[in-house]
Amino acid sequence: GHLSDEIRSKVENHPCYSEDAHHYFARMHVAVAPACNIQCHYCNRKYDCSNESRPGVVSELLTPDQAVKKTMAVAANIPQMTVLGIAGPGDPLANPERTFETFRRLSAEAPDIKLCVSTNGLALPESVEELSKHNIDHVTITINCVDPEIGAQIYPWIFWENKRIKGVKGAKILIEQQQKGLEMLAAKGILVKVNSVMIPGVNDKHLAEVSKIVKAKGAFLHNVMPLIAEAEHGTFYGVMGQRGPTQDELMELQDSCSGDMNMMRHCRQCRADAVGLLGEDRGDEFTMDKIESME
Numbered sequence: 001g002h003l004s005d006e007i008r009s010k011v012e013n014h015p016c017y018s019e020d021a022h023h024y025f026a027r028m029h030v031a032v033a034p035a036c037n038i039q040c041h042y043c044n045r046k047y048d049c050s051n052e053s054r055p056g057v058v059s060e061l062l063t064p065d066q067a068v069k070k071t072m073a074v075a076a077n078i079p080q081m082t083v084l085g086i087a088g089p090g091d092p093l094a095n096p097e098r099t100f101e102t103f104r105r106l107s108a109e110a111p112d113i114k115l116c117v118s119t120n121g122l123a124l125p126e127s128v129e130e131l132s133k134h135n136i137d138h139v140t141i142t143i144n145c146v147d148p149e150i151g152a153q154i155y156p157w158i159f160w161e162n163k164r165i166k167g168v169k170g171a172k173i174l175i176e177q178q179q180k181g182l183e184m185l186a187a188k189g190i191l192v193k194v195n196s197v198m199i200p201g202v203n204d205k206h207l208a209e210v211s212k213i214v215k216a217k218g219a220f221l222h223n224v225m226p227l228i229a230e231a232e233h234g235t236f237y238g239v240m241g242q243r244g245p246t247q248d249e250l251m252e253l254q255d256s257c258s259g260d261m262n263m264m265r266h267c268r269q270c271r272a273d274a275v276g277l278l279g280e281d282r283g284d285e286f287t288m289d290k291i292e293s294m295e
């Protein structure tokens with residue numbers, strides 16, 4: 001493989017990357033970021049952002065102060081707690097005050113906990129400097145395409161410099177920002193994982209090229225996630241019935257990309273307020289109500 005020893009050791013101790021580690025190390029997400037700066041056709045704003053989370057789930061929105069309290073309560077009760085992520089319910093970097101306040105406080109108050117964040121990448125270049133000041137283990141960028149024509153089929157608009165920019169023009173800016181952000185993080189030595197949502201008939205044939213490009217720019221993992229099109233969630237282009245990939249189609253694409261880089265095959269698309277070992281979700285034991293009554 002192409003992983004350096006330093007990256008390999010990080011990966012082996014990380015619940016999301018190592019099939020083994022996920023039995024011994026726990027992760028949690030805190031949902032502090034309500035706003036988003038783009039529109040994905042597969043998004044339903046009632047639910048958590050699909051950059052990292054399984055769609056169709058509503059997380060408890062926390063203030064940075066509540067998020068710190070919750071992290072401390074979880075760390076006190078789950079000794080394997082090693083990684084804290086901000087993954088929604090909107091885009092973490094579209095909520096810089098709330099996201100960075102949470103990271104600032106946790107870096108100071110819980111320096112042993114590794115931090116991670118996921119983003120659509122639009123606000124990434126302007127965030128790299130601030131991200132580099134914290135104990136950031138890795139950044140996940142959702143990159144669904146590198147071609148603005150395909151992008152226009154996935155993103156109806158972005159919100160950029162106080163304006164809504166539609167279609168190919170908006171998609172082009174988003175793609176440029178994602179690629180620039182990826183390059184800037186790699187230059188700073190911050191690990192980058194790339195997520196892609198596989199959308200049959202839209203970007204399925206294109207993702208092998210995406211995989212090649214992001215690896216060349218230094219991403220250490222590529223995670224192809226299936227579009228989850230459920231009845232409630234399945235509007236795409238405003239049309240009911242866009243299907244998700246079959247398990248075979250997903251595996252075939254993962255195989256065709258894995259010649260080029262490490263593929264992540266066991267991401268669970270955890271909810272934006274997931275708590276515990278991977279594959280378990282103890283979020284319900286750590287609602288703010290319950291945490292406040294622990295004190």
Ligand code: SF4
Pocket residue numbers: 036037038039040042043044045048049050051089090091120
């Ligand atoms: Fe929804 Fe996330 Fe896309 Fe924003 S980035 S539109 S919250 S799926």
Ligand code: SF4
Pocket residue numbers: 015016027052053085266267268269270271278
């Ligand atoms: Fe790990 Fe994937 Fe869950 Fe994030 S969504 S905590 S990367 S398994």
